[in-house]
Amino acid sequence: MNVLVTGGAGYIGSHAVKSLRLAGHRVVAVDNLSRGFRAAVTGDTPLVVHELGDWEHITRILRGNRIDCVMHFAALAYVGESVDDPLRYYRNNTAHALELLHAMRLAGVRKFVFSSTCATYGEPSPEHIPIREDCPQRPINPYGWSKFFVERALLDHCRATPDFACAILRYFNVAGADRETEIGEAHNPETHLIPIVLQAALGLRPHVEIYGTDYPTPDGTCIRDYIHVEDLIAAHLLCMDRLTPGTPMVYNLGIGRGHSVREIIAAAERVAGGKIRVVEGPRRPGDPPRLFADPSRIQRDLGWTAKITAVDDIIESAWKWLSRHPQGYTSQHPVG
Numbered sequence: 107m108n109v110l111v112t113g114g115a116g117y118i119g120s121h122a123v124k125s126l127r128l129a130g131h132r133v134v135a136v137d138n139l140s141r142g143f144r145a146a147v148t149g150d151t152p153l154v155v156h157e158l159g160d161w162e163h164i165t166r167i168l169r170g171n172r173i174d175c176v177m178h179f180a181a182l183a184y185v186g187e188s189v190d191d192p193l194r195y196y197r198n199n200t201a202h203a204l205e206l207l208h209a210m211r212l213a214g215v216r217k218f219v220f221s222s223t224c225a226t227y228g229e230p231s232p233e234h235i236p237i238r239e240d241c242p243q244r245p246i247n248p249y250g251w252s253k254f255f256v257e258r259a260l261l262d263h264c265r266a267t268p269d270f271a272c273a274i275l276r277y278f279n280v281a282g283a284d285r286e287t288e289i290g291e292a293h294n295p296e297t298h299l300i301p302i303v304l305q306a307a308l309g310l311r312p313h314v315e316i317y318g319t320d321y322p323t324p325d326g327t328c329i330r331d332y333i334h335v336e337d338l339i340a341a342h343l344l345c346m347d348r349l350t351p352g353t354p355m356v357y358n359l360g361i362g363r364g365h366s367v368r369e370i371i372a373a374a375e376r377v378a379g380g381k382i383r384v385v386e387g388p389r390r391p392g393d394p395p396r397l398f399a400d401p402s403r404i405q406r407d408l409g410w411t412a413k414i415t416a417v418d419d420i421i422e423s424a425w426k427w428l429s430r431h432p433q434g435y436t437s438q439h440p441v442g
Contacts, residue, residue, distance in 0.1 A: 113180030115142030225250035290427030292434030318389030331398035360399025
């Protein structure tokens with residue numbers, strides 16, 4: 107299959123590019139390199155540096171490469187930034203996705219796999235934990251809304267277009283690196299807990315700050331669901347193979363249980379072999395005590411289950427990458 111991967115130079119998109127190629131697919135990556143890295147696009151995969159909002163150019167790319175399916179990862183994903191600059195998020199995440207769908211319609215591309223987020227659920231009430239796909243979607247920030255609106259458009263488009271097929275995959279916390287530690291997680295600034303903790307273990311930052319230690323959880327810190335990036339991408343490839351026109355697939359991707367902030371720090375200390383300095387701070391607004399997925403729907407429908415579920419194994423994967431690439435992709439820094 108010929109697959110266009112948007113955001114193909116980013117953390118998750120680059121893993122999709124690699125896995126698709128290993129599975130025998132022909133891949134073209136598109137990325138504006140505002141937060142992606144050329145060096146993350148492995149092998150001889152073509153990388154088109156361009157904005158998705160230019161639907162005319164994207165249409166030419168789709169037609170010229172005879173694309174069969176689009177995997178859409180390109181998005182801004184900092185919650186705080188979305189609050190400070192919401193229009194940027196609605197333009198980049200929502201409007202550009204709609205322009206991409208417009209280009210697909212013009213080019214006759216009828217398969218779409220969408221990278222969404224558990225942020226569309228907002229702050230679920232305790233009775234909705236673990237989170238199923240029918241949990242009410244009530245985003246609490248522009249980032250969550252920007253993804254929710256794309257979901258809404260996709261579902262409407264699928265109903266109105268009998269030959270269009272799509273999958274909506276809602277992520278929880280993604281971590282780790284590929285087995286060869288060829289590509290991994292590199293953000294600037296870094297906001298994800300596991301790489302932050304490992305940066306502290308390497309001495310790249312002075313400490314790890316825990317935001318809130320008085321939550322109603324066993325150790326007082328927030329609990330989250332962590333899924334290995336290769337398991338996440340395996341679900342994408344499986345969904346792509348099972349796409350059915352007129353029947354949208356909507357799945358939560360997680361391991362089905364959570365780990366607290368303190369548990370992640372303790373696991374990182376075991377993996378890195380040393381103590382990590384911790385500073386305790388107040389809660390952040392909008393941090394629910396527990397967020398983890400109920401992945402039973404995709405397990406039941408498609409037979410997918412995460413293979414790397416031990417938190418030490420997930421962190422060890424990330425540790426190998428960061429130890430070998432402490433400055434990330436040093437030869438290719440983000441443009442913006």
